[in-house]
Amino acid sequence: MENSILQKLVKGDAGYVLEDVPHLTDYIPDLPTYPNPLRFNPAYSVVKQYFVNVDDTVAQKIVVHKDSPRGTHFRRAGPRQSVVYFESSEVHACIVTCGGLCPGLNTVIREIVCGLYNMYGVSKILGIDGGYRGFYSKNTISLTPKSVNDIHKRGGTILGTSRGGHDTSKIVDSIQDRGINQVYIIGGDGTQKGAAVIYEEIRRRGLKVAVAGIPKTIDNDIPVIDRSFGFDTAVEEAQRAINAAHVEAGSIENGIGFVKLMGRYSGFIAMHSTLASRDVDCCLIPESPFFLEGKGGLYEFIEKRLKENGHMVIVMAEGAGQDLLSESLQSQEDASGNKLLKDCGLWLSQKIKEHFSGPHKFCINLKYIDPTYMIRAIPGNASDNVYCTLLAQSAVHGAMAGYTGFTVGPVNGRHAYIPFNRINESQRQVVITDRMWARLLSSTNQPSFLSSKEVTEFENQEQSPVQLLDGEIFVDNKF
Numbered sequence: 001m002e003n004s005i006l007q008k009l010v011k012g013d014a015g016y017v018l019e020d021v022p023h024l025t026d027y028i029p030d031l032p033t034y035p036n037p038l039r040f041n042p043a044y045s046v047v048k049q050y051f052v053n054v055d056d057t058v059a060q061k062i063v064v065h066k067d068s069p070r071g072t073h074f075r076r077a078g079p080r081q082s083v084v085y086f087e088s089s090e091v092h093a094c095i096v097t098c099g100g101l102c103p104g105l106n107t108v109i110r111e112i113v114c115g116l117y118n119m120y121g122v123s124k125i126l127g128i129d130g131g132y133r134g135f136y137s138k139n140t141i142s143l144t145p146k147s148v149n150d151i152h153k154r155g156g157t158i159l160g161t162s163r164g165g166h167d168t169s170k171i172v173d174s175i176q177d178r179g180i181n182q183v184y185i186i187g188g189d190g191t192q193k194g195a196a197v198i199y200e201e202i203r204r205r206g207l208k209v210a211v212a213g214i215p216k217t218i219d220n221d222i223p224v225i226d227r228s229f230g231f232d233t234a235v236e237e238a239q240r241a242i243n244a245a246h247v248e249a250g251s252i253e254n255g256i257g258f259v260k261l262m263g264r265y266s267g268f269i270a271m272h273s274t275l276a277s278r279d280v281d282c283c284l285i286p287e288s289p290f291f292l293e294g295k296g297g298l299y300e301f302i303e304k305r306l307k308e309n310g311h312m313v314i315v316m317a318e319g320a321g322q323d324l325l326s327e328s329l330q331s332q333e334d335a336s337g338n339k340l341l342k343d344c345g346l347w348l349s350q351k352i353k354e355h356f357s358g359p360h361k362f363c364i365n366l367k368y369i370d371p372t373y374m375i376r377a378i379p380g381n382a383s384d385n386v387y388c389t390l391l392a393q394s395a396v397h398g399a400m401a402g403y404t405g406f407t408v409g410p411v412n413g414r415h416a417y418i419p420f421n422r423i424n425e426s427q428r429q430v431v432i433t434d435r436m437w438a439r440l441l442s443s444t445n446q447p448s449f450l451s452s453k454e455v456t457e458f459e460n461q462e463q464s465p466v467q468l469l470d471g472e473i474f475v476d477n478k479f
């Protein structure tokens with residue numbers, strides 16, 4: 001075995017690579033250890049298989065050929081049977097939620113609090129009010145199993161959230177001053193980048209503080225993990241808007257139901273909502289450019305579908321078609337530096353109305369539905385709630401075991417500890433040459449809006465067997 005200290009890469013036989021996460025002992029030698037209290041917990045001690053083997057790792061790539069290398073692996077999440085690196089009475093944990101809302105945030109908070117208390121006997125847990133800036137500009141909230149008992153039934157986050165306001169040294173000062181030694185950070189790509197620099201500063205100062213990230217993104221655009229919590233709930237809630245659009249469109253002559261859904265850079269919500277519904281005639285996402293006029297364009301398809309069926313439903317992710325209107329408009333950013341998008345849904349629905357009321361004179365009735373915040377300001381559904389519980393418990397087990405600088409999440413169905421750099425290096429997007437997008441195209445029978453040159457390029461790519469194994473094509477759309 002060969003070790004690279006900087007990246008914590010461990011290489012093994014047959015192309016096996018473990019992208020390991022940092023541990024407190026990497027920079028604080030001779031840390032005392034304690035017997036894992038879970039061994040004496042009546043709920044868990046009887047379940048022999050409950051503890052993970054210290055050497056367990058999870059493969060990132062599970063579709064392999066006979067001779068393909070074993071590839072990247074991550075450390076498996078879960079409780080370690082032998083020892084923990086914190087004594088229960090010593091732990092002072094804090095939880096912060098940052099970025100946009102997502103169904104299930106309260107469940108994750110609840111399960112961190114209950115997990116720490118029930119599994120490890122930890123009772124000093126603080127909630128940081130209002131995102132990263134809450135570390136240095138707001139009061140904290142004391143969290144107990146009793147105070148969080150019912151919160152999973154509510155949407156939003158009981159801690160509040162915010163964008164912007166990430167000041168690393170002030171945050172770490174606050175952690176140090178308050179004597180916090182476990183930091184649970186729940187948030188999206190921006191938040192996890194923030195968590196990475198907090199971890200680096202903590203390490204630079206040599207503090208015994210474990211930093212655990214829990215990925216939150218309604219857009220499902222965080223790489224490596226199978227899916228993010230809240231996504232399932234959002235797709236389910238989007239069905240209500242799509243159903244309404246379908247009922248409205250079907251009730252009038254040449255009715256068009258137009259639904260705009262979230263998805264700044266990634267069209268996963270729109271794609272999965274479309275596939276789930278089967279009432280959608282056209283799905284527009286940021287990853288798949290489209291055009292309006294002429295042969296193969298959107299207007300031509302709308303007219304064709306209306307002539308065939310008398311009504312249609314269009315689902316559009318908010319980031320789709322930005323290139324069509326951005327030229328004339330200046331781009332702006334929010335407090336976190338995220339690009340603020342123009343309302344392309346409203347713009348496109350107007351363009352469609354204008355097109356068909358102009359010289360073209362094909363009378364249409366378009367109903368525009370924008371359920372944007374309604375799909376995320378709700379509690380997690382049953383499946384997301386179970387998922388949130390596993391995420392929270394995995395994070396707690398990781399911190400208690402002394403791991404730090406990690407994000408937790410399922411990789412091919414097994415929860416794993418993933419180093420921050422892997423989560424932060426890219427953003428996951430729908431791959432329009434992958435089979436999931438093909439399933440969508442075949443379900444809606446919409447045009448691909450690709451030129452013949454682009455189709456040939458994609459066909460050539462598909463013929464290459466390497467393409468089927470490399471990159472994140474399988475990982476991306478796999479559920």
Ligand SMILES: Nc1ncnc2c1ncn2[C@@H]1O[C@H](COP(=O)(O)OP(=O)(O)O)[C@@H](O)[C@H]1O
Binds near residue numbers: 133193197
């Ligand atoms: N590159 C970065 N480095 C440090 N902090 C960041 C970075 N990007 C975003 N943040 C902080 O993370 C928090 C949430 O980011 P944001 O992009 O709003 O939401 P999300 O985490 O959902 O992507 C904000 O407080 C923001 O200041």
Ligand SMILES: O=P(O)(O)OC[C@H]1O[C@](O)(COP(=O)(O)O)[C@@H](O)[C@@H]1O
Binds near residue numbers: 217219263334
């Ligand atoms: O209006 P806000 O609160 O900035 O949030 C809206 C944005 O957040 C997003 O949901 C992305 O947030 P996450 O992926 O981090 O959950 C976008 O799709 C959307 O544009």
Ligand SMILES: [Mg+2]
Binds near residue numbers: 099188190
């Ligand atoms: Mg983000």
